[in-house]
Amino acid sequence: MTTTATAGTTWATDWPTNVLTRYVNLGGAHVDLITRRFTTRYTWQGRPYVGDEAREVDGFVWECRGCDTRGGYGYDREPYLPSERGEATAAANDHASACRAIPRPTR
Numbered sequence: 890m891t892t893t894a895t896a897g898t899t900w901a902t903d904w905p906t907n908v909l910t911r912y913v914n915l916g917g918a919h920v921d922l923i924t925r926r927f928t929t930r931y932t933w934q935g936r937p938y939v940g941d942e943a944r945e946v947d948g949f950v951w952e953c954r955g956c957d958t959r960g961g962y963g964y965d966r967e968p969y970l971p972s973e974r975g976e977a978t979a980a981a982n983d984h985a986s987a988c989r990a991i992p993r994p995t996r
C-alpha cells in the first residue's frame with residue numbers, strides 16, 4: 890500500500906525572512922503573516938492616538954497565497970501597527986480557517 894502526500898499542499902522550499910508565521914488554508918495554500926515597514930502618524934500608544942509627525946514602524950500584514958488576498962487593519966487594510974500583532978495573527982488564522990483557494994501552480 891502506498892501513501893500519498895497531502896494532496897494539493899505545496900510546501901515552500903524556503904521560508905522568506907519577513908514571514909513570521911505561516912498558516913495553511915483549507916485548500917492547502919499558505920497564509921503568511923509578514924512584517925511590513927510603513928509610515929504612520931499613530932503614536933506608540935496605537936489607535937486612535939495620532940501625533941503631529943509621521944514615524945516609520947515595523948508592522949504586520951498577512952497574505953494568502955491561494956486567493957491573493959492581502960489582509961490589514963480596517964476597511965482600507967492598512968498594515969497593522971507593531972502593537973497589533975495579536976489582531977494580525979487572529980485575522981490571518983481566521984482567513985486560513987475559511988479560505989478554500991488552492992495554491993497557484995509554481996513554474
Ligand SMILES: [Zn+2]
Pocket residue numbers: 914953954955956957958984988989990
Ligand atoms: Zn485566501
